[in-house]
Every structure is written in C-alpha cells, then in structure tokens.
Amino acid sequence: MWQLTAGSAVLGLALAAGAVTTAGPWDSGQRKAERSWAAAQEGTGGAHHEPGAPGPQRPTPAPSAAGVLTALASPRGAAPGDLVPRLVPLLNDPGLGPLRSASVVDATTGKRLYGAGDTTPMTPASTIKIATAVAALTALGPDHRIATTVVAGKDARRITLVGGGDATLDRARLRALAAGTARALRDRGVTTVRLAYDTSLYQGPVTHRIGPNDNLAPVVPLMLHAGRLDNSTYGTARRSADPAFDTATAFGQLLGKAGVAVEAAPAPGRAPKGPEAVTVAKTLSAPLSALVERTLTHSDNDLAEALARQTALKTGRPASFDGAAKAVRTTLARLDVPLTGARFADGSGLDRRDQVSAALLTALLTRAADPARPALRPVLTGLPVGGFSGTLRSRFEDGSPGAGLVRAKTGTLTGVNALAGTVVTADGRLLAFAFLAGRTPSADTAQPALDRLSAALAPPR
Numbered sequence: 001m002w003q004l005t006a007g008s009a010v011l012g013l014a015l016a017a018g019a020v021t022t023a024g025p026w027d028s029g030q031r032k033a034e035r036s037w038a039a040a041q042e043g044t045g046g047a048h049h050e051p052g053a054p055g056p057q058r059p060t061p062a063p064s065a066a067g068v069l070t071a072l073a074s075p076r077g078a079a080p081g082d083l084v085p086r087l088v089p090l091l092n093d094p095g096l097g098p099l100r101s102a103s104v105v106d107a108t109t110g111k112r113l114y115g116a117g118d119t120t121p122m123t124p125a126s127t128i129k130i131a132t133a134v135a136a137l138t139a140l141g142p143d144h145r146i147a148t149t150v151v152a153g154k155d156a157r158r159i160t161l162v163g164g165g166d167a168t169l170d171r172a173r174l175r176a177l178a179a180g181t182a183r184a185l186r187d188r189g190v191t192t193v194r195l196a197y198d199t200s201l202y203q204g205p206v207t208h209r210i211g212p213n214d215n216l217a218p219v220v221p222l223m224l225h226a227g228r229l230d231n232s233t234y235g236t237a238r239r240s241a242d243p244a245f246d247t248a249t250a251f252g253q254l255l256g257k258a259g260v261a262v263e264a265a266p267a268p269g270r271a272p273k274g275p276e277a278v279t280v281a282k283t284l285s286a287p288l289s290a291l292v293e294r295t296l297t298h299s300d301n302d303l304a305e306a307l308a309r310q311t312a313l314k315t316g317r318p319a320s321f322d323g324a325a326k327a328v329r330t331t332l333a334r335l336d337v338p339l340t341g342a343r344f345a346d347g348s349g350l351d352r353r354d355q356v357s358a359a360l361l362t363a364l365l366t367r368a369a370d371p372a373r374p375a376l377r378p379v380l381t382g383l384p385v386g387g388f389s390g391t392l393r394s395r396f397e398d399g400s401p402g403a404g405l406v407r408a409k410t411g412t413l414t415g416v417n418a419l420a421g422t423v424v425t426a427d428g429r430l431l432a433f434a435f436l437a438g439r440t441p442s443a444d445t446a447q448p449a450l451d452r453l454s455a456a457l458a459p460p461r
Helices: 006-023 030-041 065-072 080-091 125-140 171-187 243-257 288-298 301-314 321-333 358-369 443-455
Strands: 099-106 112-116 147-152 158-162 192-198 278-284 407-413 416-424 430-438
Touching (some): 080 112, 099 358, 112 358, 125 288, 125 301, 125 416, 288 301, 358 416, 358 430, 430 443
Parallel strands (some): 158 192
Antiparallel strands (some): 407 416
C-alpha cells in the first residue's frame, strides 16, 4: 500500500497550524492589540453588504476575552427600569424605519432587561451568522477541521481532487498539497496523470437565491481563495463562475511545476472508493474556532455557507441550502433557545426569507457566554469591535462611548439594518443586545442610530 509521505503530511498540518496562529483569539492583529489593552488596564477599573475596505485605525485597542470573563464574575447588573429612558428615544429614531425590535439581556443570568418586539421574527441580514456559528460549534466542536484531499485508484494514473467544503483554501496550501501529491506519485514511479475533481459532497443548487453576486461565490465544496478574482481577502469582489474547475486547473498547474504532468484539462468525476482507493495527500483548514471568528469579524458569506453545510453533514442531512437550514434549526433547538417563527434560508443572511427574533440572537449570545459552554466562546471573541476591527472598524467614531467597548455582528441589506452583540457596563456586567430594523430609509441613517443604541449600554466617557 502506497500513500503520502510523512513529510508532506507534516507540511500540510504545519500550514494549517499557521492559520490557527493567525486567527486565534489571543494572537496577532486585532486580538493581540486587545490583549495589550487588557494588560495595560489591569488594576485600573473599567448586500449592500458590509464593506471590504478597512477604515482608519483607531488609537485605542479594545478589551476581548479577558473583559468578557471579568464581566461574568461581576455580582451587579443594570436594573430593567434604568434602560427604558435611555433606549426608548433612541429606538424611535426615524432612521430605523417603521419596523424595529430590541432585546437586552444580562448575559450571565439570561434575565431580560429590556425588550420591544423582541419575540417578533424579522429579517436579520448578516446577524444570522451568529446562529450559523453557534450551530456549527455545537454540532462539530471548536477543533473540527475541513479537509481537501487527493485520492487515487490502484495504479495512481488517475487522481481526484476532492472538495471537503473548505472556503479558506488558499494558494499556499494548494501548492503544498500539489507538492505532497507529486512526491508521493514520483515515489510510485508515476510522472503523468489524468486529473478529476469531485464536488459531490454538496447537493442542490450551487447558486444562491440572490443569483450571481459579488458578495458570494457559487456554493461548492472546492474553491480556491473563495472564488475571488482579485487579491482581496474579505468584502465584495468579482467571483469565478466555476470555482471548482478553476481550483482543479490551478492544482494541475502546480502539479506540473512539481514534476508531474497532467495529460488534459481536469474533468468532474467521483473519487474512487473501496479498498483500492488511497488518500495521496491532504490539507486541513484551521480549526472551526478560528473559522467562526473569521466568519463573524469580516462577515464572510462564503465561509458562513460552508459552516452551515458542515453542520448539515455532521447531523446526517444533505449539504444543501435546505439541508443546512434544517440542520441549523435542529442543532439550535438543543440549546433551548426561542425558535418560534425562525427560518434559516441560508447561512450567510443574504436571503431575505431568513427570519429570527431579537430574543433569539440575545439567547444565542448568552449561551456563548456561559462558562459551562466554552466551545461556543469563539462566537464572542469573533465579534467585531466598535471603531476597531472587522465590519465595525469605521463605525463608533467621534468619541462614541461604544468605541472599543461594543462588540457586535452587523447586518446590512437594502432596507434592513441590524446589530447584535455584547457590551460591558460601568459596573462590569456583560450585556447581550440585539437591535433589528426593517424598511430603513438608508444605511447612512440606520447604522448610526443602531450604534447609538448599543453605545447607550456602555459606560459614558
């Protein structure tokens, strides 16, 4: 029996581990700065879719997991009556349109502190990614990784690149996969192959209901650079019409550079199975914990759809839009959260048929803050920080009390704006909030109104 050499396997795992280092909750970039801020404060107290271009760097980093854990230990909390005079005038802002709902809860106890239409299902836009992320972590666990593999038959002269649903596959990892494959083939005496690619893991339509769109590539289990046709890593971008074929073509070219010629253009096909099938090489994604953080920080639609399908596969359902919808709902039901009227038409929030209540979003955030559920913590650490990171980087400016203290997932479609996340109060209490608005006149007026609502929960400056 022949297979990939140990060196190639180690290389693939090393690359995956590198991805973990990049995205981990206390490592580089956003979260490293947050750690520095937290250390400095010790003992001192206290689719129109999301834009891809980063905004100006804020001067003050924001608290992250340390602040969350400190807040959970605090014995005090805001009284429900305290929030009414603060939130009601802000919730009546005409920029929020005629359809509004709000929920604020104590994230430690789950006690409802304020609610307005909070059980009414509304279109959540990208805040539904909170539900997608919680379901994936619940079903799969934070250490789950997504594999992209190369499989061969008995004679190894026909190999198949098999997509496992990794929307984060990049050129460096694809190159390592090709190098490992070429090394194993040459050890077998094979220098020419035919290449197939297998996308059978997913079922149903590959095109989202919104149609071809710069917010999302065709939803297939094999894609390079999320099908992006530029050098961007998040936000809108022109997408490949056939990401799987393009990925297989790139893999074939890299094989050639590694010394194994590909006879013809790659063709779709099923990987061989049974005792004669051999896994030649494999590359793994970063752990699910890091994928969730990336999904939430940058509102990554491709990754959100991939996570929903991973949940479907784990629960024995088809990896399709419909299968993922059923899997997410069934998985969330295990957490005893209010699902009345909820609908998960997709994992990303681009589908206007999605429906969730503000109460559901705050319940999910409360579960993520539960010390008894550490596997869900990436939902909190992945939330963008107001005025500092991700889709909130260019918001909460001009001295807003929410800058650096509000962590929240944004939601933006034409006529729909939402914000759901957490904030630590002046007395150290962690609150979870969700504000949903429908038929908004403009994002330019709705987003500042939502920011003011969440900032009203933060300590005054």
